[in-house]
Amino acid sequence: MTNTANSAIEAWLTGRIPTDWAAVAPPSIVIDREEITVTITVEAPVLADDASDADRAESVAGRVSGFREDTRDQRIGIARDAEHRFERKVAWAVTVGDHTELFTHIAVPVMTRLRQPERLVLDTLVAANVARSRADALAWCVRLVGEHSDDWLAELREAMTAVDDVRAKGPDAA
CATH class of the missing domain: 3.30.300 (GMP Synthetase; Chain A, domain 3)
Structure with a gap:
């Protein structure tokens, strides 16, 4: 977008x-x-x-x-x-x-492919009753990263905005 x-x-x-x-x-x-x-x-x-x-x-x-x-x-x-x-x-x-x-x-719903080490993380969260399912565990992980990476994510979004601005000034791809 x-x-x-x-x-x-x-x-x-x-x-x-x-x-x-x-x-x-x-x-x-x-x-x-x-x-x-x-x-x-x-x-x-x-x-x-x-x-x-x-x-x-x-x-x-x-x-x-x-x-x-x-x-x-x-x-x-x-x-x-x-x-x-x-x-x-x-x-x-x-x-x-x-x-x-x-x-x-x-x-x-978001489709993702996880290797065994990542699946084991989700399964541990489910087994510990931190999450009800792998989907809930993954959502929990994403929220946790979002809470602890706000500054970095904001900087990344600003960089993406700059890229969008440069693209908008370029020649039409058509």
Whole structure:
């Protein structure tokens, strides 16, 4: 996927999302080949300074639930239009303070070939009840790498963006 295509998707969604949803921060839009994830940031509820952590967690849960229910019809309409226009599923999330909750998303099967040492790693995770299956174990490994390699992955994505920009300036392959 080129940056130009991603830019067009982001621009369309930015224009389509109601402005009051972007009152706290602009929506975060993450795009891959199968899915577009839109994260909306809403204001955290204000509680007394002496509120317990449990009360704060409940207030955030209430804010998330309220946003989800109050915006359901609009989100469905936007997603339907975007899915038709860009041929990708749309997932929604909301951020309240430092808590982000994903409402809808897809799990895409990914085919891979692993040699015995890699399979043994997955089987160990399954045997230790860290994961229910090899697929869950592999997803766990990918999440772990993503958490511990954020800076490196960000640098890699920036380099890929630069390559896309250079390609876009080159002669047509046709």
